[in-house]
Amino acid sequence: MAHAEKLSDQVKTLTLRVRQLEAALAQAKEEPVAPHSQSATAQDSVHEVSKAIGSLSIGSDGQAKYHGESAGSEVKIEQEQNGGHLEAELPAEIVQLMNAFPFGVKDCPYSKSIFEPYFPPRERTLELVNIYFTHVAWMYDPIPRDDLMSSIIDPIYSAIECADLEVIHSHRLAVFFAVLANGFLFDTHPAAVSIARQYQALGRAAVSFYSLTQEVTCATVQALFLMMRFAYNSDRRTNEERWLLTGFTVRLTQIVSYRDSEGWNLESEEVQRRRRLFWDLFTWDSWTAVVNGRSPAFLLQYTDCKFPEDTDSMMKADGETELSWHAWKFRYAVTCLAPTVQHIFSTRAPPYAAVLELDKIIRRFGVPAHLRSPYKASDSAKWSLDASTAMKQYCALCLRESNLLYIHRSYFAQAIRQDSENPLRHPYAPSVLATYRSASRLISALRGLYGLHPQMAGQVWFFWSGIYSACIVLGAFVVESPGCTLAGDTIQELDLALPFYEEGSKSCRPPNSLAILQKLCQRATVTYNTFKAGLEDTKLRNSGSPDQPDELEVLGGHKAVITHRTQSNPPSLHGDDDITKSPTSIAGAAEMLVEYFEELGNPSFAMYHAQQLESNPPQNQYYTHGASTTPYSLYQGAGQFSTGMGGNQCYHCDGNQQMVQYGPGYSLEEQHNLLNHYANMGVSSSSVSDTYNSHFMGQEHEQTQDDIWKGLQWQIG
Secondary structure: OHHHHHHHHHHHHHHHHHHHHHHHHHHHHHOOOOOOOHHHHHHOOOOOEOOOOOEEEEOOOOOEEEEOOOOOOOHHHHOOOOOOOOOOOOOHHHHHHHHOOOOOOOOOOOOHHHHHHHOOOHHHHHHHHHHHHHHOOOOOOOOOHHHHHHHHHHHHHHHHHOOOHHHOOHHHHHHHHHHHHHHHHOOOOOOHHHHHHHHHHHHHHHHOOOOOOOOOOHHHHHHHHHHHHHHHHHOHHHHHHHHHHHHHHHHHHHHHOOOOOHHHOOOHHHHHHHHHHHHHHHHHHHHHHHHHOOOOOOOHHHOOOOOOOOOOOEEOOOOOEEOOHHHHHHHHHHHHHHHHHHHHHOOEOOOHHHHHHHHHHHHOOOOOHHHOOOOOOOOHHHOOOOHHHHHHHHHHHHHHHHHHHHHHHHHHHHHHHHOOOOHHHOOOHHHHHHHHHHHHHHHHHHHHHHHHOHHHHOOOHHHHHHHHHHHHHHHHHHHHOOOOOOHHHHHHHHHHHHHHHHHHOOOOOOOOHHHHHHHHHHHHHHHHHHHHOOOOOOOOOOOOOOOOOOOOHHHOOOOEEEOOOOOOOOOOOOOOOHHHHOHHHHHHHHHHHHHHHHHOOOHHHHHOOOOOOOOOOOOOOOOOOOOOOOHHHOOHHHEEEEEOOOOOEEEEEOOOOOEEEEOOOOOHHHHHHHHHHHHOOOOOOOHHHHHHHHHHHOOOOOOOOOOHHHHHHHHHO
């Protein structure tokens, strides 16, 4: 008790100090600053360290959790949910092994026969395997069906028939149990969830049968990945557990497959298994990092692992081969997620031009025709009738639009805060439009998917978390800028999105998320109606209770020490106002906006009326199809793609300035030749990060993202 009181006093002292520092900062911003010459600014090569460091929550007993500025909207309200632990009713020896997870025991005193009572009949196992591949493996597939059957299912049941389970490595048993756990999670059995948790516990016990300091195989990483997927799908409150387990699994992956295995004379099947496992985990780690606002465990510049063979590629009617979902996902992770991660987690604030450049990279990364989804909810004919395929369609859109939302929303917040009358004339107007459009597309597309496949769409809380963030963004838009020309359309979208979120997310949303959105939508409606009536008070600030999380604060990105919703003095909202007062800035904003959307191929959107930019997604592709492709030939660090308005693409090699030109309809033989060309370029892995730093960071930046979300949230309440 004395220790807790001492920590509580320290928290109070630190909170008071934060208030004092913020007050001093606000006063300093209001004081005039001596002008700097343009030449002096250009010569200043020292970058500011970004102050948009996110938030640190501290409990009454000193527990600390950090969430970076890109943390998703629901991450911070999820941490307040307390969940019970379902004790597995298992024998003592299995419980002992389970409690040794994840490091395992050095000398296990038991035989593997302790697991024998928990093997279902083979027919039941195959049913659960089918459920797993339908509901879980469509997104991440660390062990494809053929590999699962040949290396796990068949050997295990052969060993059971021979009463010799000792010949099966315990980590393969862990993969088996983890697959069953994920399958039971979506089964219709009345006690399915309870049984699923027991199989998850069995998987942990099987992993712990050997010490991981001595025994690590591909099956080890596969089992841990499947367990992370189980935790992801079964309980949203396991975020911290998943985060720690991801880092641990990455370390094990570095032992197994961090470098490409082709030169080690391994069997081709094993090489492909390692490549597939590496890139699935890399994609998981990168996206988890963005959503949590914490840096990733993988660093792309330290690996040369090639992409696996695309055994599920699609053939179009004209004979052209398209990448499958998983192959496309890996290439998207390298081309778009990797620079996004570096952009978000750099301690040196990038210039705004870097954001627009990253935006173009994301938008111009082509999506295969079979993975494209309609933007309008009413256009249901373009959705696949197969539920798993339709999930992949929406996930491709969700990755792209959520990615854009994360990189733009801080600038969006600054624009609507500094020019609430018309943020579309602000220098950051491209971010306003990009954020609005991405939020709208996330909602509209999921409405279409849910109308066709409500059961599966309702189970993927990743989708609904995106809808929640989109609603927060749209609500903030109206509350802060009710006079914007887009405000009326935004209100209509919110009116449709709220009941949709209420209905579709029943099985997976945090308990208080709906109340937060209802409160925000009410504020937005009242604010908009008040503005239309010509009244003065249109912001309705400080409407929340100090004991409840504010619907805008949960978006994150603000720098603060949070101790059970302790409030501090709001920062100054005037420190950057000069950016909107300058006529040159306003004129430059309009010019920048037109130029930006002209480069995207649709200048009419610059007039703020066309809300369906890229209604036909571009054919331009930053990837090529085949097994020998290395990530460096695709990543900006290996060179640069330039895309003409006609669709032709050029690859510029950094080393010898060779250029290869091709159109979107090149043949499979031409693809193979290109792949050989790329594979023989000898690209240095260090150029992956060096190119981004020199191109994005090697220029004087306009402004850091300091206090962007923080200022908006304080201003609105």
